[in-house]
Amino acid sequence: MILLDGKSLSEKIKSEIASEVKKDFIDKGRKVPHLAAVLVGEDPASQTYVANKEKSCKEVGFISSVYRYPANLSEYKLLEVVDFLNNDDDIDGFIIQLPLPKHINEHKVIERINPLKDVDGFHPVNVGRMMLNLPCFLPATPFGIMTMLDRYKIETAGKHVVVLGRSNIVGTPISLMLSRKTDKANATVTLCHSYTQDIKKYSVDADILIVAMGKMGFVTADMVKPGAVVIDVGMHRVPASDTKSGFRLKGDVSFDEVSEKCSAITPVPGGVGLMTIVSLLLNTLKASKKEIK
């Protein structure tokens, strides 16, 4: 069984990015890529995520900035912030950290972002271009999964991929990306969700099983085909008195039993989660190089 090690892979890719930043930006006297994040309110998970982004940016030599606002920021003001970031030539890409406070319409804010700076890949233009197989910013988590499959040379063409969960940011886009006509995809994809009548019927047939249900330990060994590749996108905090943080992270897959049956699996933590930030760095690099037009 191969452990799909997001930690070492993300470190490797970050060092590749750092080399590129040195060679193609710093050594040539070019402005280095600049990623900005907008954080509204005090959500602890969002704060951790944004802090990790800042740390990763520093590691690869990007400029990173964070725009922090109180939870009572008006939608109008947030749209002004978006306009400001759209027009600031120094900023190559930016993200609006989700979720936003309830009084703000997320879609309205996201559609205000200049698609050429939308490094989260959430703007409908980028989503549409993804479906149409045109150059675009891919959303970070599914892009991270694609990168992981690619780097571990896991064949996808003609394979049956079963995706559990149809969210806009993971399940639906990864199902699209893997069914596209490209040499990194070409899979036969089944997208399952809360209305699927017998999930096991599909999951047990999967050559590659991607789990993004948001249900801790949902996938058990009996649901997995022997030799399958299992990608676990779940992320759940479980209280644990023996850790410094006071909790432990668990995924949507019952790792101990499933790992004995499959050919490759991502751990939680140390799997897909770390690839998400790498995707954001790759998108920012792309934005800085003006590769999407």
Place this chain on the structure above:
Amino acid sequence: MILLDGKSLSEKIKSEIASEVKKDFIDKGRKVPHLAAVLVGEDPASQTYVANKEKSCKEVGFISSVYRYPANLSEYKLLEVVDFLNNDDDIDGFIIQLPLPKHINEHKVIERINPLKDVDGFHPVNVGRMMLNLPCFLPATPFGIMTMLDRYKIETAGKHVVVLGRSNIVGTPISLMLSRKTDKANATVTLCHSYTQDIKKYSVDADILIVAMGKMGFVTADMVKPGAVVIDVGMHRVPASDTKSGFRLKGDVSFDEVSEKCSAITPVPGGVGLMTIVSLLLNTLKASKKEIK
């Protein structure tokens, strides 16, 4: 076995649209909906299709106009035409008839269309909003299939839908639409294509089988589950000396044998094809009423 009769259903919906045009537009002194089409070159299939659109517009009381250009029209000039149509307040929606001549970049032209007038639903903004389950113009053929399933009260929630063919205009969008979280969808969808290793393995499990492969007679009875619903999007011209036109239309499904096994099926001709133009009329009505913002 129920014949999913696109002819009578499209007539019924057209008469509903005509009533609405009379009641909400003509009787109130409002400008009736106006659909324009741009036709570049002399492709016979495109000319037939545009002629059918004009005829359908007349039937429901819409204004219809066609902008015809020679095949050697430059891309620059076509973009100017798009700008003109975008800015002409009299025109509610318009379509650029595809395919365009080889020297013109289709994507560039489509992205120039104002998404609020993009009644073909091909602009990335509409495609992205479709995936995100936001208000948008749905592409005509898959929208026609959705309408047909809805009007014939074919349950989709929890059903296994297998789509054969992953084109940008039919297979991929219908797979997305049917897997979305709405009371007209909620299906478990598998998208098959040229790289799928054993199409029959999937097709024979389908509660609803949607065939858009572009291969005449591809689906035979042994590939279909008894009682399945079969939607045939294929359209092939076969020379026939006994018809006035000199040809006969055939689909991707071997109708005679499959129709004996399934619970419902669309004929070719007289099935999905006729629903496509109805979708375009519905989108134009929606554009005229400014329902998408």
